[in-house]
Amino acid sequence: MISRRSLIAAIALGSPVLRLAKATPGTFMPAVTYDIGGKYDKSFNEAAWQGAERFKADSGIAYREFEITSPVQREQALRALCRRGVSIIVAIGFNQSEAVTTVCREFPDAKFTIADAIAKGPNVQSVVMREEEGSYLVGMLAAMASTGGRIGFIGGIDIPLIRRFKAGYRAGALSINPAIETVENMVGDTPTAWSDPTRGAELARAQFGRGVDVVFAAAGASGLGIYQAAKDLGKLAIGVDSNQNGIHPGTMLTSMVKHVDKVVYDSFSTARAGTWQPGVQSLGLAEGGVDWALDDNNRALITSEMEQSVRAATAEIVAGRIRVPDGS
């Protein structure tokens, strides 16, 4: 039987030690904390990393980073970075909102930007995306690509963030075909819903069995199973967060892209220039926060008519003439 003390020692040794050098006072030192999934997740965190790298390349200023691997590290990481005197921290992902709300009070001189959630505090900038606008465009594409008049949506968990995707997607599809039917499902109700490609594939197969011929996945890594099921059964799938068209060229209709890279880049740049402002910002099509992906991998699936319709709708949304529902 392992003694309790040795178990605690093992756990303590196993957790990453926060080893971060102290910044010299007066120098600009930005930082980013990635959420669970890590900076190379081919999705949300990786986009943030790309934004930080772009800032580094453009400005020559190095940044600090922390990859959170368990929920207890969220506050620890923010505190450790603040104590080292970083100028601004960009926290990636809605999971970090509570940690930011707590830690921002302890370090009133530090600046915090949180991507994808709203956190309260006088020194916090919350950047949310209008996912419904990008989802509206891919919903239009789904409706135009569908031959059977029935399209699918598979989200991770039924939360407000995912409802924005769902509401926009449905509205976009209805704008093309008022009679279209949208089958909408969630992978699950626990965090494994974001990382269960097998269940994602089964849900997609069930939808395809009910006559769905295009499915939009907003379910993290579970989407990988959904895209595979679409490929196996000769249906179409739509990727999410980053450009996932290249995963299965030929059956990936498009991807709804969120430019988290822009959040990181802009926060670092404005903080450096002294123009950074606390408060809530909302990025949609007009601000370049969301978009749809068209590249060599899906060019053959998008007709010029489809492309024109989407470009026209983009202009209408940017001009405020189309108001996209956000599911709330």
Next chain:
Amino acid sequence: MDSAVLDFLAATIRIATPLMLAAMGGIISERAGVFAVGLEGMMLAGAFGAAAGTFLTGSTAIGIASSIGCGALVGLTVAVVAVRFRADQMVTGLAANALVAGLTSFLLRGVIGHGRTPVIHTALLDPWPVPGLSAIPVIGSLLFQQPPLTYLAFTATVPLYWFLVNSHAGLLLRAAGENPAAAYSVGANPAKIRTVATIAGAAITGLGGAVLVLQQVGTFSDGMTGGRGFLALAAIIVGRWMPFGTMAACLVFGAAEAMHLWVQVLGLPVSSYIVQMLPYLLALAVLAAWGRSVVMPAAIGVAYGDPDRS
């Protein structure tokens, strides 16, 4: 038969197959007296082995072999800690699960991705239609046009049952799980039996992970087993530690999961959460109804070292 019913049955079989292989491995380990709490980790290791082996060599056969090897390696670790050093079996199994979850994520990035998370694609195993039988209407497409590991999952129960009930080796294995001291007194080596059973069981459980990768999604992602190892563990309990009962339990669990998905997709006015709870409710009901003492291997969880060694 309505195509929806056929689709539902096909989904049931797809979902039950990895559970069945994991549970068969678990039966071998538990019958020998070692709790199979590590099924989740063994399955995840098998999934990683299948993905990495197939991705790196392009051969699904090597992928299958590698999933067996990776599962067995986790079994070896558990056996060394829990059998040789007589550590608590529950803690060891849980530690193995945590270890594999971290290790597979690390290796995915370190070995295959060169520091980054790769999205890897593997070939999928093709169905092997059984000549003649696959032409039978309805049943043929459902049962006899499956990929190879599905046939293995369904047929492995027969030799496993025979081995446990009728063979001398199976008798000794069960003795190691019921009363290791008695087994020792008749010249068997319970510690060795438990070690071999844990490793062999883990190898079969690894194949359950291979099913997820090579027959279903063609990729590996972090923690992709998503609790299926624990569901297999529940199936063993419901199945009374016997192969056929456990297979039936896996099919019931598979049907419940398929039902959960179909209730959602068809938009039926039944809460999918209730349907999702059914397998666990069933496991609890079985535990409560029959009690644990009747058929559970009597010496499971009780460390038994080699008396000649210590």
